[in-house]
């Protein structure tokens with residue numbers, strides 16, 4: 001089934017009924033699931049000093065981080081000029097772009113009717129992160145997860161993270177009956193402090209550890225209203241609003257994960273959150289099977305499941321194997337051991353500490369998130385080390401080196417984290433030597449390849465024994481591989497399946513897996529952020545042609561908005577081509593320039609070596625200004641026109657001479 005929901009207006013896209021499906025729907029989608037750059041309209045009027053023409057195509061193509069304006073939308077007739085967003089041009093929202101904009105149905109989502117149940121993924125189905133999904137029925141909306149996503153500097157310079165777009169929820173705030181949080185990872189809870197007040201501060205339904213993690217984080221956000229928690233336990237059944245919810249435990253890399261089965265009039269909707277399976281040689285352990293015992297017996301109309309690892313064949317490495325392997329390394333080490341792991345790998349962090357403690361070793365915690373998570377583990381009753389086991393780094397030399405285990409952050413090579421500081425020799429108390437063993441109990445997050453490689457090189461320069469997930473089983477993913485995902489589909493046996501939690505490409509692969517389990521192609525729906533899936537009956541599931549707003553919200557310092565695109569586009573230009581400011585003073589009475597124009601530039605060219613360029617640029621500014629003065633009417637100078645003229649001529653000249661397009665700002669002083 002093609003799941004493109006961006007078709008023109010027309011009948012809803014019926015899922016699972018070939019006869020009534022519009023013919024056009026059967027075409028596979030060919031567009032690439034890339035993020036759209038911030039594009040600008042070419043029809044708006046230019047204003048002073050901000051418009052610029054396109055860089056020659058051969059050049060722009062080599063600069064992936066540059067926002068490439070006009071791309072793709074206007075076809076061959078597009079004008080050569082485009083407008084910088086600051087020029088007041090209509091700015092397209094920066095958002096994942098899945099097809100021709102011509103086919104986007106921009107009508108608002110209509111009101112829900114009758115017994116219809118809606119499933120609306122608002123984030124996390126076009127990316128890994130910013131997870132949020134809404135389920136709507138009559139006068140009820142339940143929201144699942146409120147995550148954020150870290151973004152790369154190249155893509156969105158200066159932006160701290162992005163959040164799901166909650167416009168649809170804000171418009172229907174009165175209906176929100178609860179926020180269900182599946183587990184405590186930031187891509188599921190990170191958005192709460194920014195969004196909860198805008199959602200009307202609904203009750204948060206989650207398990208104990210997750211509640212503690214959310215509360216702990218709220219200390220950093222004193223202005224957020226006090227949160228209302230309802231702690232749920234596995235196998236709890238409860239009414240929330242008009243429908244019954246059944247919660248059940250699932251396995252992931254953090255304890256207290258919860259999945260939900262919502263009992264709707266059309267069957268249950270099962271939402272897993274992040275998930276893997278505890279198994280032994282590909283056979284789920286009895287405890288795992290027990291988790292799913294109730295769900296497998298019931299009538300499930302729809303399953304939303306984790307796609308993160310659907311590209312990996314077979315079964316994931318069982319977490320206990322990691323614990324056993326590291327336990328053995330800790331036991332056999334002759335010197336100190338440093339283990340870098342994600343603080344979010346809660347379960348593993350506790351297992352490593354237990355290992356060290358049972359072997360009579362002292363533990364040093366280096367890194368704020370690791371210390372915080374030990375506090376949380378204590379509060380949640382998951383683990384409390386015996387007195388004296390945790391020691392301060394300053395006391396490291398008081399103990400024999402084979403009695404020391406350091407749990408630290410920095411496995412991704414983060415510049416200021418503990419392990420990279422040790423590797424550089426910058427750590428105040430820990431100086432590495434050839435008797436140390438360093439374990440990188442983490443995988444490389446895409447985008448961090450170079451910093452991890454640099455870290456590994458630095459560690460080897462210290463002649464430590466380095467063990468990473470590449471050389472032995474010291475890291476396992478928290479997300480199920482293909483055979484686990486298939487097992488889940490077979491166990492839930494849903495009528496419809498919605499791959500979730502992942503990039504579009506992952507969702508599509510997950511769809512293929514679902515088909516391998518015997519599901520009908522038409523019954524697997526790959527949504528976009530904002531897609532509105534409507535369930536009206538067992539054989540009546542449709543995807544509406546219109547979508548809920550889905551452009552991610554950007555958190556940029558204290559500013560939180562989905563309208564930051566112009567600022568981001570400026571930052572990208574500044575970072576690639578710099579800024580060029582010229583100050584022109586004109587004596588109107590004398591009808592002449594006061595002095596030679598001043599030029600200030602940053603990040604553009606090295607001025608000392610560019611005197612020739614600057615004097616030519618001054619010549620152009622002078623010529624343009626004198627021409628404007630000559631054409632001026634009496635004692636009045638048209639400053640706006642002069643700015644535009646200077647901008648136009650300078651831009652052309654600088655592009656020709658340097659192949660760069662700095663932001664040009666002419667400043668005119670009239671005296």
Ligand SMILES: [Zn+2]
Nearest residue numbers: 183185252274
């Ligand atoms: Zn997770």
